[in-house]
């Protein structure tokens with residue numbers, strides 16, 4: 200894993216010192232809130248409904264055990280004993296006090312972490328496939344490139360005041376687990392005819408008020424050209440982006456208004472100017488970073504114990520079937536630890552749970568932990584013979600829920616339980632849906648299903664790309680939930696379609712149940728997933744299930 | 756039809772804690788909505804808003820929120836304001852436990 204250079208270390212420490220003084224000056228009145236607000240946002244500190252919230256970046260979703268333990272320590276010392284993992288591979292602390300924030304930032308710096316650029320109109324935390332470096336289908340580990348982008352974008356003087364925020368996602372696999380098509384820039388590793396690795400570059404994706412799937416501006420970009428190319432995209436956007444209207448300021452609108460052809464031409468022209476200015480230092484740096492991401496020393500040992508346990512233990516088998524993914528080393532598995540225990544808050548982990556996951560990563564997982572955008576924790580490298588012991592340890596701490604990829608493995612944003620921008624609550628809806636389908640005992644029968652819930656149009660809960668998406672709105676002073684169907688966040692990305700009028704807070708869970716029952720009735724076989732079935736039959740049968748057979752009402 | 760003024764309270768977040776607070780008639784910031792001054796008149800509302808907004812070392816994000824009279828003092832009208840009087844619904848955190856006696 201990458202360790203901070205002297206430069207990184209000095210930069211972060213200087214920032215902590217600056218912000219500590221800024222907080223002091225706010226508290227003694229020498230800074231007004233108007234002056235202080237942009238400064239605190241630059242350091243990830245938001246003011247929410249009930250308290251401040253500190254958003255800490257987890258670069259490309261990668262943590263080591265000491266960092267995870269430090270997050271536990273912060274949660275216990277300055278918060279309420281837990282943290283919330285987000286769809287941006289960040290962790291949010293919901294209850295810090297303003298005067299304690301400098302101490303928290305110092306504690307983060309002690310483990311090479313920070314909250315810089317988790318807010319504001321700059322390049323945000325670069326997100327990556329959470330199975331990076333482990334997945335069987337991967338061409339190359341994308342994290343060295345993600346780290347290069349992190350270093351390049353951190354405090355980049357040209358890109359601190361972009362028209363709007365800017366999100367980059369990267370995957371090293373043809374199967375997209377990083378929702379790259381819904382980002383400002385999506386990078387998907389592919390090979391050219393000569394079998395060399397490079398990137399498909401996608402630009403202008405985004406969710407929010409105007410959801411859009413990114414356009415491919417380059418089918419194949421050689422790896423060595425990545426940084427000048429990304430800089431060219433940013434540079435074109437920085438010039439063209441609509442600074443006059445916040446709702447039209449994201450690059451997706453720039454791409455839409457400029458047209459794919461023209462924006463591609465502008466990017467390529469700018470790239471031609473920038474490319475010669477990159478003298479190779481970026482590649483030298485990348486080589487150093489790549490060395491830091493060398494694969495762990497995999498153990499060579501029999502896996503019979505795993506096979507025997509799998510055959511004998513029902514609970515273990517159920518967990519292995521849902522929560523394990525194929526590793527590139529056949530003796531190993533990728534473990535997804537579900538943070539979606541039924542009835543609990545999606546993405547939350549207590550300090551004790553964080554510490555256990557850190558210990559297990561150290562003992563059985565080559566000291567590697569990942570946070571997925573789906574709000575789960577991943578141990579990317581576990582030898583199969585260790586899985587029974589690992590599973591038993593997770594069970595002790597409420598971390599062995601066997602539901603990854605199933606209906607209760609939902610994404611839910613904080614919604615109006617915390618977020619100042621929310622128009623309705625998300626968390627209780629997620630809690631009720633998972634509890635309901637557990638009661639019904641239908642989860643396994645339903646199979647692969649992604650429900651995603653956002654508490655407002657900003658779509659942090661990725662509802663547009665949920666197989667079933669739920670968007671919480673305020674309709675005349677009452678919470679109301681709009682449903683979309685058929686969304687997809689993978690390499691076959693699609694934006695879900697609205698079904699029609701929304702549902703009240705106490706109607707939304709029964710409405711979801713009606714959709715699911717309609718699916719179970721019409722699917723050809725258990726192998727036909729909800730998304731497949733939706734693509735085959737369209738929205739009509741589901742609208743009938745939602746609104747009755749007398750016909751569809753107009754969309755609200 | 757003349758539009759009647761919807762009564763208001765002045766609310767904000769505490770500068771250090773971030774918790775929701777309400778301006779009382781005797782110029783305190785209370786953590787209880789029920790202790791807020793219920794303002795029935797627009798001019799007075801604006802005056803109280805200006806008074807609250809000036810207290811930059813105590814509060815942040817001062818605004819007027821709709822409210823209505825209740826048996827124990829003013830009550831929120833909108834669900835967002837109601838949530839602010841309680842705390843989150845997924846854990847017993849915030850006012851619902853801290854101000855309960």
Ligand code: SF4
Nearest residue numbers: 612618621654655659
């Ligand atoms: S989607 Fe809206 S409610 Fe949910 S976290 Fe984002 S801004 Fe807040």
